[in-house]
Amino acid sequence: MTREAVFEQEFPVKGGDFSRAGNVSWEIRNLLKELGLSSSVVLRAAIATYEAEMNIIMYAWEGRLLLSVVPGRVHVVVEDSGPGIEDIELAMTEGYSTATPEMRELGFGAGMGLANIKKNSDAFSITSNVGSGTRLELTFLTNGHRT
């Protein structure tokens, strides 16, 4: 656990496992709720982590979400082993998607995921290596003020 973290937990996510999709973000949502964070922060974190979880399931081989809660903020690191993203700017564009027809049949792959993660976060960063994987860092401020 990092020095200032009051709560820290790692959640593994298996690529391609649609049957468990949404479980990690639901657990994170419930944990943040139990910690007494505002409903707005809980909702934004839940939506962003759900999108991130779905991205691992749809596009990566495996990954994990690392949640840490520190005074004033919630921090989530999302790391996956997967094909990576060649053009991050393009991938961040609303509507751009490389989803398969099967993913679309489930109601996903509309090309909103990364943009929606960014929209719901107070701070967002993404790095990716083609052929290796993608890493996101998300921060949610818990003091009620969005940057």
Next chain:
Amino acid sequence: MLTLRRIMMALEGDLLTPGMDLETECSQFFASDLMSDVLAFISPGSLLLTGLVNSHVIRTARLVEVKAVVLVQGKRPEIQVINEARECHVPIIATGCPMFEACSRVSHSSSENKR
């Protein structure tokens, strides 16, 4: 505000998750088959109308705190989807109305209610 009971009557729908509170009130409505759009654009506490009947609808609905899911076009989910909805306390209403008709009826009821 419309109660789920009123919405169900307007849609001539069936409640697939018995025992849930039909006096719950809704004032916002969102229709989509794309859960990506639901996650991006819905307001929490809305009624969700959709033609999609898989478990991801329920998982998305619980996350964005929808008041109920309306399944249009006579579509019926498999029993495990209904069970998941019951566990998550997400009411499911099924209607034979196509999407446009369902939206139109809910909108009409909402307007009537405001008069």
